[in-house]
Amino acid sequence: MSHIAIIGGGAAGFFAAIAAKETNPHAKVTIFEKAGRVLAKVGVSGGGRCNLTNSFEEITDLKQAYPRGDKLLKRLFKSFDHKDAYRWFEEHGVKLTTQADQCVFPVSQDSQTVIDCLTHTASKLGVEVKTHYALEAVEPLSDGRLEARFKAHGSETFDRIIVTTGGSPRAEGLQYLASLGHKIEAPVPSLFTFNVSEKAFCSLMGTVVEPVSLSIPSTKFRSQGPLLITHWGMSGPATLKLSSYAARYVSECDYEFPVSVNWLNETNASIVEERITGIIAKNPKKQLGSVRPYELSGRIWNYLIERAGLSPEKRWEELGKKSINKLIETLTNDTHRVSGRGTFRDEFVTCGGVSLKSINSNTLESKLCPGLFFAGEMLDIDAITGGFNLQAAWTTGKVAGSNRL
Numbered sequence: 001m002s003h004i005a006i007i008g009g010g011a012a013g014f015f016a017a018i019a020a021k022e023t024n025p026h027a028k029v030t031i032f033e034k035a036g037r038v039l040a041k042v043g044v045s046g047g048g049r050c051n052l053t054n055s056f057e058e059i060t061d062l063k064q065a066y067p068r069g070d071k072l073l074k075r076l077f078k079s080f081d082h083k084d085a086y087r088w089f090e091e092h093g094v095k096l097t098t099q100a101d102q103c104v105f106p107v108s109q110d111s112q113t114v115i116d117c118l119t120h121t122a123s124k125l126g127v128e129v130k131t132h133y134a135l136e137a138v139e140p141l142s143d144g145r146l147e148a149r150f151k152a153h154g155s156e157t158f159d160r161i162i163v164t165t166g167g168s169p170r171a172e173g174l175q176y177l178a179s180l181g182h183k184i185e186a187p188v189p190s191l192f193t194f195n196v197s198e199k200a201f202c203s204l205m206g207t208v209v210e211p212v213s214l215s216i217p218s219t220k221f222r223s224q225g226p227l228l229i230t231h232w233g234m235s236g237p238a239t240l241k242l243s244s245y246a247a248r249y250v251s252e253c254d255y256e257f258p259v260s261v262n263w264l265n266e267t268n269a270s271i272v273e274e275r276i277t278g279i280i281a282k283n284p285k286k287q288l289g290s291v292r293p294y295e296l297s298g299r300i301w302n303y304l305i306e307r308a309g310l311s312p313e314k315r316w317e318e319l320g321k322k323s324i325n326k327l328i329e330t331l332t333n334d335t336h337r338v339s340g341r342g343t344f345r346d347e348f349v350t351c352g353g354v355s356l357k358s359i360n361s362n363t364l365e366s367k368l369c370p371g372l373f374f375a376g377e378m379l380d381i382d383a384i385t386g387g388f389n390l391q392a393a394w395t396t397g398k399v400a401g402s403n404r405l
């Protein structure tokens with residue numbers, strides 16, 4: 001009997017196993033999982049609610065959601081996209097709901113529903129799951145089969161191996177694939193918060209400003225969305241998105257870099273100038289602190305006035321050209337120094353992994369080792385938050401598993 005090994009019992013591994021068994025019903029399909037239990041990350045995903053995909057309604061270009069892997073996914077989505085994933089889960093008994101922000105969750109609001117669905121579906125098909133099996137190496141044999149070596153369990157031979165071991169910031173974990181000739185894009189973290197040591201900024205903790213645009217000066221990296229100010233610096237969707245877009249760049253900067261905040265999300269300075277001039281004309285005798293341009297909270301507005309070197313008690317009519325320019329600059333290009341990334345927030349993914357240049361983009365089979373396939377976050381594919389990472393796991397798992405033996 002042919003035997004297909006799935007290495008890693010995560011989202012991609014289960015989807016690969018289910019597809020492999022459906023495509024090759026006579027083959028034995030086994031999931032080998034390093035840990036004591038499977039689908040642990042699905043369990044904690046979306047704060048335990050599992051944001052399993054997205055409607056993609058706000059995505060006009062896949063690069064917005066997938067800073068790495070957009071082109072490959074565009075091709076693979078023709079086989080299995082978010083609508084297919086939505087349908088698949090509903091057909092397998094998981095009722096779904098799409099939130100106003102386009103994120104898709106189970107109606108149960110409980111990731112266990114997704115875990116139960118995947119484990120029951122796999123078990124009904126006859127997929128075997130072996131836990132405490134950590135793959136250490138793969139070796140192609142002369143008869144075209146593959147030998148896998150497991151820690152503390154010795155070696156087993158398979159007709160096909162689908163590796164879905166997830167993201168990891170440690171490149172050593174992929175060394176056995178590098179030694180087979182695969183190109184490995186250095187793994188670095190993505191989706192993290194920014195540390196800002198400036199006291200006045202952090203004293204605004206708990207404030208959400210929505211929407212802002214963030215950018216890294218002298219680069220093309222920019223993001224938009226709500227900014228959450230925390231006691232350690234910047235968080236919230238705009239920050240996480242920027243960390244994803246610039247993941248490799250900021251790693252190369254050793255997480256020391258400037259971030260410019262456009263508090264108004266308005267790039268046209270002359271529009272801002274018009275607004276300020278309008279306020280001056282209407283409220284010449286009023287104090288700066290008492291008239292807020294745009295919908296900034298009093299706390300943020302007072303902070304920005306002082307950051308522009310002005311006093312909230314100053315009257316609008318007293319502002320000279322220089323002060324007006326400084327105020328506009330502070331509102332639209334307020335640069336802060338980031339010194340380090342948040343490490344305790346655990347919702348991060350890995351940028352990097354097995355290079356897409358090393359795999360066949362239709363089948364996800366290795367170009368260097370026939371019979372060896374890859375899926376999930378271990379590939380150099382990762383996304384911003386919003387259900388896009390799990391969607392990539394479903395899609396790549398499904399495609400890798402659907403190849404006929």
Ligand SMILES: Cc1cc2nc3c(=O)[nH]c(=O)nc-3n(C[C@H](O)[C@H](O)[C@H](O)COP(=O)(O)OP(=O)(O)OC[C@H]3O[C@@H](n4cnc5c(N)ncnc54)[C@H](O)[C@@H]3O)c2cc1C
Pocket residue numbers: 007008009010011012013032033034035038039040041042044045046047050051052053133134135136164165166167346347348349375376377378386387388389390391393
């Ligand atoms: C806290 C948190 C919350 C998240 N929330 C969301 C969300 O709501 N929506 C979303 O889209 N994404 C979310 N993500 C990202 C998403 O969970 C991952 O991108 C996705 O789970 C990746 O699936 P995977 O199957 O590739 O890898 P994983 O789920 O990491 O599975 C890999 C499996 O392989 C096993 N393994 C590793 N090495 C070996 C080995 N050598 N031998 C055998 N087994 C091995 C691991 O133990 C693991 O079980 C979240 C991530 C985190 C950390």
